[in-house]
Amino acid sequence: MKITHEIVQPTPKVPFKYYFHDENSPRRVPSHWHRNIELGFMVSKNTLLVKDDNQENEYHQGDIWVINSRDIHETDFINRKSVFVFCLLIDYDFLKKIYPDIDQIHFDLRGKPTCLKQLIAYQELEKQLRMMIQLLQEPRDDTFNLDLTGRIYILMSNLINNFSHKVTSNTSVNESLIDQALKIINNNYADDLNGAVLAHELNTSVTTLNQQFHQTVQMPINKYITTVRLLAAQKKLLNTNQNIDYIAIDSGFNSTKSFIRNFKNWKHTTPYQYRKNFAELERI
Numbered sequence: 001m002k003i004t005h006e007i008v009q010p011t012p013k014v015p016f017k018y019y020f021h022d023e024n025s026p027r028r029v030p031s032h033w034h035r036n037i038e039l040g041f042m043v044s045k046n047t048l049l050v051k052d053d054n055q056e057n058e059y060h061q062g063d064i065w066v067i068n069s070r071d072i073h074e075t076d077f078i079n080r081k082s083v084f085v086f087c088l089l090i091d092y093d094f095l096k097k098i099y100p101d102i103d104q105i106h107f108d109l110r111g112k113p114t115c116l117k118q119l120i121a122y123q124e125l126e127k128q129l130r131m132m133i134q135l136l137q138e139p140r141d142d143t144f145n146l147d148l149t150g151r152i153y154i155l156m157s158n159l160i161n162n163f164s165h166k167v168t169s170n171t172s173v174n175e176s177l178i179d180q181a182l183k184i185i186n187n188n189y190a191d192d193l194n195g196a197v198l199a200h201e202l203n204t205s206v207t208t209l210n211q212q213f214h215q216t217v218q219m220p221i222n223k224y225i226t227t228v229r230l231l232a233a234q235k236k237l238l239n240t241n242q243n244i245d246y247i248a249i250d251s252g253f254n255s256t257k258s259f260i261r262n263f264k265n266w267k268h269t270t271p272y273q274y275r276k277n278f279a280e281l282e283r284i
Contacts, residue, residue, distance in 0.1 A: 013145045014145050014148045014149050014152070015090065015091040015094035015095075015149060015152055016036075016088050016089060016090045016091060016094075016148075016152060017036075017088075017089045017091075018086065018087060018088050018089065018132075018136065019087050019089075020084065020085070020086055020087075021075075021083060021084070021085035021086075021087065022083050022084055022085075023081065023082070023083050025083070027076065027077050027079075028074070028075065028076045028077070028278075029074060029075045029076075030074055030231070030234055030235060030238065031051075031072055031073065031074040031230075031231050031234065032072070032073070032074070032231065033070050033071060033072045033073070033217075034069075034070075034089065035069050035070060035092045035179075036069065036089040036090055036091060036092050037066065037067070037068065037069055037089075037090045037092065037095065037107070038066065038067040038073075038087060038088070038089055038090075039064070039065075039066055039087065039088040039090065039129075039155065039159075040059070040064065040065045040066075040067070040085060040086070040087045041063075041064050041085065041086045041087070041126070041129045042059045042060060042061055042062065042063045042064075042085055043061070043084040043085060043086055043133070044061060044082045044083055044084035044085070045060075045061045045082055046060070046061070046077060046078065046079070046081070046082055046083050046084075047059070047060055047077070047078040048060075048075060048076070048077055048078075048085065049075065049076045049077075049078070050065065050067075050073060050074070050075050051073060051074050051075075052065075052067050052071055052072075052073040055110075057110050057111065059111055062112065062126065063111040063112060064109060064111070064112075064122065064125055064126060064129065065109055065110050065111060066107035066108075066109040066110075066159065066163065068106060068107055069092055069216075070216055070217045071217075072217075072227060072231075086129060086132075086133050088129075088132075088152075088155075090152060090155075090156070095156065098153070098156075099156070099160065101166075103173045103175075104166050104167050105160060105164045105165075105166060105167070106164060106165055106166075106167050107159055107163055107164045108163050108164060108165060109159065109163040113163075117162070118162055118163065121158050121161070121162035121163070122162075124154075124158055125155065125158055125159070128151050128154055128155050128158075129155075131151065132148065132151055135147060135148060136148075167215075173212065173215055173216055174212055177202060177204065177209075177212055178212055178213070178216050180202055181198060181202060181209065181212075181213075181221075184198060184201065184202075185198070185224065185225055185228050186228065189225060189228045189229050189232060189251070189252045190229075190232075190250060190251060190252040191252065193225055193252070194221075194222055194225065195209060195210065195220070195221040195222045195225070198221060198225075199221075206221070209221050225252075226262055227266075229251045229252040229253060229262075230251075230262060230263060230266050232251045232252070233247050233248070233251040233253075233259065233263065233271065234274075236250065236251065237271055237274060237275045237278075238275065238278055244256060244259070244260070244271050244272060247259070247271070248260075259271065
């Protein structure tokens, strides 16, 4: 299972993908993650709720935000009227090449700042994003890719210099180990999988694996596996008529009781009530 939900537009030979969220897009994008850096810009008058890294933020017209690599996040609009959001998914491997210390960077941008220096930088971000929106909707000429790629450099330089801090850790990130672990979890979350089994398969220790997960996704390995199972169950709740018992076992939980307990800790409601509430929202 690949846990991604955005409908993205690939742009050949440029280091990013993008998507426009408009009135025809789903009102809610369920919890998901990706390796890229996501940069969002609320163009229209509306309210967008974004839950990212266990924080919930409201964004309004003119707001810009960053979602860090591998952060689990979800979005929900108050309504579908006059919706227009532009999001860039900037390729992590590209960023690693042009800025080798990107693993140590954590971005802090969540809407319009109050500091004057940051506000000036923020206005430049908005200018570049508006120009990219315009370029992406116009006929393409020979300089199209150069222009877009150049703007990515400008955006990332601005973000790193003005809206980020360095993460200090004694543990260096093993990208290969993390990517292998994520692949195994995503493909085998329904099996009898835990930190010890995964560490054995990757020929490392549970301690090392937990250190790596704390460094990259800010949670222990077993909690991450549970989160992936919950994401899978959430998708089944919203998109199928399968009963709760079947969803629990099919998503990797050893019992319905365990599934309900973990789901309530996550969403503060039962799976049944969550499905019912979502169905009622969709009818509005």
